[in-house]
Amino acid sequence: MHAPHELDLTISDVAHGGIFVARHEGRVIFVSDAIPGETVRARVSDDSKSSFWRAETVEVLDASPERQAHVWAAADVSVAPALRPGGAEFGHIKLAHQRDLKTKVLRDSLARFAKIDSDVRVKGVGGQTDGTRWRTRVSLHVDDAGRIGPFAARSHRIIEVNDLPLATAAVERAADKLYGDNADRIDLIQAADGHVRVLNRTLDERGQPVERQASKREVLTERVGEREFRVDADGFWQVHHDAATTLDGAVRRALAGVDVDPNAWHLDLYGGVGLFAATIAELGGTRVTSVESNARATEHAGENLSEWIGARAETARVDRYTRSLLSGASERERARLRDGVVVIDPPRAGAGKNVVSDLATLAPRAIVYVACDPVALARDLGTFAERGYELANIQAFDLFPHSHHLETVALLQQA
Ligand SMILES: C[S@@+](CC[C@H](N)C(=O)[O-])C[C@H]1O[C@@H](n2cnc3c(N)ncnc32)[C@H](O)[C@@H]1O
Structure with a gap:
């Protein structure tokens, strides 16, 4: 059956990925540029799957009180869907309600994929702003x-x-x-x-x-408080101007009740230029290894961590690194790892079953998971739970206002 061109739909929910859920004759339709509670006229853009269709709002028939003029006029619902720029999928929603919706997506993901019932809330960062002018x-x-x-x-x-x-x-x-x-x-x-x-x-x-x-590369200096980090201009650094400081603070709070033992071996996995290795070291865990697949970032991590004699930066894929610890670390090293803490900050896809399972076997005292994708986080927390690590505390931040993205920092400890 072919979809009708346009449908009038009542929006029932928000889904992961900056889209909204409606139903039509029993079929789920994922609708862009809407808000739960609204009725919209939407143009079907993809009816190729039998299980769900996609559609784009072209007219708001019954608007939510949470609707506002889009913060980016070019992306407003009055513009033809094909001509709207991407990246600000929540810009038509009042900022406080964007955070309510992100909170719901995070809680739903935790419940669905990790069976965790959480009262976490997504919080704004950087004081009272209208959520614009944050992308560096x-x-x-x-x-x-x-x-x-x-x-x-x-x-x-x-x-x-x-x-x-x-x-x-x-x-x-x-x-x-x-x-x-x-x-x-x-x-x-x-x-x-x-x-x-x-x-x-x-x-x-x-x-x-x-x-x-090499001759065209520029190395920048970024700052977290008084601390400086060298990073290639085209290398990874957090995007929101307050993100690195916010996440450094969140990792410190997550570890507030955890003994960061100076004699233990600590890991900063997916470490970039060593942001969280520095956090661990400042908390007293000076024997810390930052592991990162990008060799240039690792070089900078080495420089950024040079004041701590026990700090190292290794270029490796995390899955290979954790596997090599399982096969190659001595009994003494394994004991130090058990006393240590691990920060993991993987890309959007998450750490995945192999890394999670190897980490659980290494059995560190605490794991801080910094996540930019709530579903990948929840899946990995589900695997951690199967291996005996439970959620001890969780914080969430709106580091990407007007988009659907959010950042979460979760502390896991052995049950
Ligand atoms: C979300 S960034 C975090 C970087 C750092 N923690 C920070 O906040 O600045 C993820 C990092 O993981 C690295 N990465 C991606 N896949 C990896 C893998 N399989 N093993 C090791 N590092 C990886 C990327 O190069 C990137 O630097």
Whole structure:
């Protein structure tokens, strides 16, 4: 059966991924740009699956009191769906209610995938703001015609826009002056010194940026309180200007009741340039190893941690590293690992069953899981629970206002 072009739908719920749930003749429809409680007219954009369809709101018939004019006029529901830029899927919802919806997605994920009943709430960071002007890092795409802009929501079509309200003012100003010669993508990065770097990137056939020549690399200095971190301009650093400080503080709070033993061996897995290894070291755990697959980031982690004689940075895939500890660590090292704490901050897909299971076998005193995806977190917490690690405390932060993303910091300890 083919879907009718447009449907009038009542929105019943929010789903993971910045979309909303409606039902039509028994079928689930995932609808963009809506709010639970609303009735909207939506254009079906994908009816290829029998189990669910996708649709995009084209008109709000009965608006939620939580609706506001979109913070990015270009992404407003009055614009044709194909022409709306992506990245601000919650921008039409009042900020406090965005956080209520993110809280619901997180709690639902914990209940569904980890059987955890939690009263966690997603909190705003950085004082009272309207949730704009937080992105210190923005990637804009360039097409063959030289057009520059973000991709449209759920597509690779470039949308030229007049403003970037989620970006810092300096990044937005720099974006205004761009021209698209010689690049597939342009990355704009504002470091702690306030200056915006403009990096023209070439993408390979998988859409991944080709590594820049050594002579073209710039190393930036980022700050968390008084501490400085060196990081490549094109390397990983948290995107929200308050994120690194917020997460450092959250890891400290998570570990407040845990003895960070100076004689134990601690791990910072998916460590980047050593942000959380420094947190552990400052808490007294100076024998700490940061593990990261990107060799340049590991080099910087080595420098960033150089004041602690027992700190190391290793270039390795975490799954291989934890497996090598299981097969190669001495009895004495295994005992030190059991007394240690582990921070893990994996990419969106989560750590996965193998890493979780190997970590549980290593049996550290405490594990702090920093997560940017609530479903991946909940799946991994489910596996940890099977292996005897229970959730001891959990915090959640709105580090990505007006998008659907959120960040969670969870402490796990043996039951
Ligand atoms: C979310 S970032 C966290 C970085 C760091 N904790 C921070 O907050 O600055 C995830 C990091 O994991 C690295 N990474 C991705 N997959 C990995 C793997 N399988 N093994 C080791 N590192 C990996 C990425 O290069 C990236 O630096």
